[in-house]
Amino acid sequence: xxxxxxxxxxxxxxxxxxxxxxxxxxxxxxxxxxxxxxxxxxxxxxxxxxxxxxxxxxxxxxxxxxxxxxxxxxxxxxxxxxxxxxxxxxxxxxxxxxxxxxxxxxxxxxxxxxxxxxxxxxxxxxxxxxxxxxxxxxxxxxxxxxxxxxxxxxxxxxxxxxxxxxxxxxxxxxxxxxxxxxxxxxxxxxxxxxxxxxxxxxxxxxxxx
Numbered sequence: 001x002x003x004x005x006x007x008x009x010x011x012x013x014x015x016x017x018x019x020x021x022x023x024x025x026x027x028x029x030x031x032x033x034x035x036x037x038x039x040x041x042x043x044x045x046x047x048x049x050x051x052x053x054x055x056x057x058x059x060x061x062x063x064x065x066x067x068x069x070x071x072x073x074x075x076x077x078x079x080x081x082x083x084x085x086x087x088x089x090x091x092x093x094x095x096x097x098x099x100x101x102x103x104x105x106x107x108x109x110x111x112x113x114x115x116x117x118x119x120x121x122x123x124x125x126x127x128x129x130x131x132x133x134x135x136x137x138x139x140x141x142x143x144x145x146x147x148x149x150x151x152x153x154x155x156x157x158x159x160x161x162x163x164x165x166x167x168x169x170x171x172x173x174x175x176x177x178x179x180x181x182x183x184x185x186x187x188x189x190x191x192x193x194x195x196x197x198x199x200x201x202x203x204x205x206x207x208x209x
Contacts, residue, residue, distance in 0.1 A: 004188060005048040007196045008164065010039040012203060019167050020047050021175060022143045022160040024136070029146035030174040032070050032135065033167065053079040053158065054137035055118055057092045057099055057148060064133045064147050066176040067169070074101040076137065081116045081158055089117040092134070092148065094124030099132055111155075118154040125150060142172055162186050164197065164205045 010016050019036040035047040058073045080086025087105035094100070111117045118134045132148040136156045146154060165180035177183070184205040186195055196208040 002193055003048060003050050005046055005194045006164070006186065007044055007046040007194070008039070008199055008205070009044040009197070009208075010041055010199050011201065012199050013041055013201050015040045016166050016199060016203075017168060018045060018199065019165050019169070019180070021163050021165065021180075022138070023163060024144050024157060024160050026157055027144065027146060027155075029144055030064060030066065030176065031144050031163075032142050033169050033171050033173050033175060034138070034141055034143045036167070036169075036171050049139035052139060053081055053116065054140070055079055055090050055105075055116055055134070055156065056137060056142070057101065057118070057132060057134050058142070058145070059099075059131050060133065060174075061131070063130050064145055064174060066174050066179050068174050069170065070133065070135060070142055070145050070172050070174060072135070072142065073099060073132070075104075076140070077101060077105040079105060079116050081111075082114055084113075088115065089119065091119045091121070092132075093121050094128060099124070114158050116156045116158070118156070120148065120150050120152045120154070122151050145174060166199070166203060 021031040037045045060068045077090045081088045088111045089108035091103045093102045129148045133145045135142040135145040165183045167180045182203040197205045
């Protein structure tokens with residue numbers, strides 16, 4: 001499994017909170033602050049991760065929206081969506097007065113390679129689900145969340161885009177364009193596993209050649 005890293009040097013002239021988040025262009029949901037670090041002017045930080053996948057359900061104090069902290073609710077379900085016969089699905093039900101993971105991670109042959117599925121049943125209603133959402137994880141951290149609903153199939157793909165930004169939002173907080181500054185997409189070319197950027201005095205992330 002490859003390890004990826006991105007190094008950012010803060011040359012903005014002030015302490016900045018630098019964060020990384022992911023977007024899933026084909027999924028209707030919200031990115032969560034994935035990595036974040038307060039970096040004094042002149043200092044550098046490096047974010048490092050492996051591409052290992054997981055799914056989970058979680059709850060929020062208010063319906064999922066920008067600025068809301070996402071909190072995991074069940075045990076993390078490790079997924080292997082690109083491995084033949086690897087786990088690629090899980091379920092969420094409502095039992096008594098709370099949500100549960102059922103079934104836990106399993107292989108669903110109907111799910112295409114590279115995708116992951118969360119299935120929900122009719123054991124709960126729309127109103128009971130208004131504070132429940134579903135998240136895809138990478139490197140053991142929640143990265144992107146969608147609103148949960150009953151009697152549904154929620155498909156997550158494994159081709160996110162990666163973004164740098166500055167923000168005051170904490171790790172796991174749902175964000176939108178109004179909650180971040182200077183969003184800058186980055187990508188790893190084939191065979192490349194590390195990148196380096198400078199944050200300049202107009203808060204642009206400038207790649208280091």
